[in-house]
Amino acid sequence: MNWKQAIDDYMLYLRIERSSSEATISSYRFDLEHLEQFCKTASTAQTPLTLNSETLKQFFALTAEIINERSQARMLSAIKGFFSYLKFEGYRNDHPASLLETPKIGRKLPVHLSTDEINRFFQAIDLSTNHGHRNQALFELLYACGLRVSELLSLKLSDLYFKEDFIKVTGKGNKSRLVPVQKFSQERVEFYLLSRVEKYKPQPAFEDVLFLNRRGKSLTRAMIFTLTRNIATLAGIKKKISPHTFRHSFATHILEHGGDLRAIQLMLGHQSIATTEIYLHSSAEKLRSTLELLHPRATLNRTTKP
Numbered sequence: 001m002n003w004k005q006a007i008d009d010y011m012l013y014l015r016i017e018r019s020s021s022e023a024t025i026s027s028y029r030f031d032l033e034h035l036e037q038f039c040k041t042a043s044t045a046q047t048p049l050t051l052n053s054e055t056l057k058q059f060f061a062l063t064a065e066i067i068n069e070r071s072q073a074r075m076l077s078a079i080k081g082f083f084s085y086l087k088f089e090g091y092r093n094d095h096p097a098s099l100l101e102t103p104k105i106g107r108k109l110p111v112h113l114s115t116d117e118i119n120r121f122f123q124a125i126d127l128s129t130n131h132g133h134r135n136q137a138l139f140e141l142l143y144a145c146g147l148r149v150s151e152l153l154s155l156k157l158s159d160l161y162f163k164e165d166f167i168k169v170t171g172k173g174n175k176s177r178l179v180p181v182q183k184f185s186q187e188r189v190e191f192y193l194l195s196r197v198e199k200y201k202p203q204p205a206f207e208d209v210l211f212l213n214r215r216g217k218s219l220t221r222a223m224i225f226t227l228t229r230n231i232a233t234l235a236g237i238k239k240k241i242s243p244h245t246f247r248h249s250f251a252t253h254i255l256e257h258g259g260d261l262r263a264i265q266l267m268l269g270h271q272s273i274a275t276t277e278i279y280l281h282s283s284a285e286k287l288r289s290t291l292e293l294l295h296p297r298a299t300l301n302r303t304t305k306p
Contacts, residue, residue: 001091003036006048010085019174021150023221028078035059035079048086053096060100069103076102110248117237118143118249124235130199130214135227137192138211138219142243144185145169146250146268149224149243155210157193162186171269179267 011029014020020028038059039046046055056079064072079097086092113121125136142152151169159168165186166178189210196202200212213219224243232241239245251264265273 001047001049003032003039003048006082006086006091007032007036009089010082013085014081019172021172023150027074028081031075031078032082034063034075038062048082049091051096053099056096056100064103072103076100110252111239111241111245112248112252113237113239113241113245115253117235117239120235121231121237124231133188133192133195134200134211135231137189138224139227139231139246140185140188141167141181142246143250145179145181146247146264147179148172148247148269149221151269152224152243153211153219153221156208157210158208159210160189162190169269172271175269177266177269 007029010032011025014025014028039051039055046052060072060076063075067075076097080095080100083092083095083097087095122136122139125139126132127136138152141147141155142149145167147155147169148171151171154170155167159170161167161178162181165180165182167181168176169179170176196212200214201216202209202212203216206212206217209218211219213223228241228243228245232239247268251268254264255261261273
C-alpha cells in the first residue's frame with residue numbers, strides 16, 4: 001500500500017465512518033502528506049506499512065522546530081488516528097505512534113466581541129447592497145445561536161422551526177440539536193427569505209439550502225471568513241476575529257448575564273462540559289463581581305474578626 005492510497009482510504013473512513021468535518025479532513029490530509037514527504041526524503045524510504053517509531057520521533061523532532069505546540073498536537077492526533085485505522089483494518093500489527101506524547105499546551109482563551117463591538121459590526125453591514133440582507137441574516141444566526149461555520153452552511157429551510165422558536169442544527173458527528181432563536185433574529189432571516197428565490201435563483205439540489213451565493217449554490221467557508229474580515233474592518237474592530245468569534249461571543253455574553261453553563265453546553269453542542277468551561281475564564285471578572293453582589297458573605301463587614 002502506497003502513501004496516496006493509504007491517506008485517501010483514511011480520509012474516506014473519516015468522512016463516512018466518523019462523520020468528521022471537512023475542515024478536520026483537510027487538516028489531517030495536510031499533516032499526513034507532510035509525513036509522507038519526510039518519509040520519502042529520509043535515508044531509508046518508508047511506506048505506511050513499514051514506518052517505525054524511530055522515524056516518527058525524528059519527524060516530530062524536526063517539526064517541533066518549525067511549528068507551535070498546538071499544531072504539533074493536531075499533527076500527532078492525525079498520525080495516531082491514521083495508524084489506528086491501519087491497525088484496525090489489518091494492514092499493520094503494531095502502532096508506531098502509540099508511545100508518542102502529546103505536547104503540553106495551555107488552554108487558549110477564546111477571543112470574543114463586546115456587545116458594543118457586536119452592534120458596530122451589524123451596523124457596518126450595508127443593507128443597500130445585493131447581499132446585505134443575506135449577510136445580516138447569516139451573521140445574526142452565527143451570533144444569536146452560537147453556530148459553527150459548518151453548521152451555518154449546512155442549514156436548510158426545512159431546519160427552521162420559527163413557529164416553535166427553534167432551529168435544527170447538525171453538528172459534529174452528524175448529531176442534531178435544537179437551538180432556540182429569538183423573534184428579533186427570526187425577523188432578520190425572514191427579511192432575507194423574502195427575496196431569496198428571486199435574487200439567488202436556487203440551482204437544482206440547492207433549493208432547500210438556506211444561505212446561497214450569487215450562483216444559487218451553497219456559500220463556502222472561505223466566503224464567510226472574507227465577509228467577517230471585511231465587515232470588521234468597516235466597523236473599526238481591531239481584534240483579529242473569525243466567524244467562530246461570534247460563537248465565543250454568544251457563550252460569553254450568556255454566561256455574563258447569568259446563563260447556566262449546562263444550558264450553554266447543550267446549545268453549543270459540546271460533548272463534554274469541560275469544553276464549555278473555558279468560557280468561565282473569559283467571564284472571570286464578571287463572575288467575581290456577581291459573587292460580591294449576591295453571596296451572603298459579601299454583605300458581612302470585612303473588618304469583622306472571627
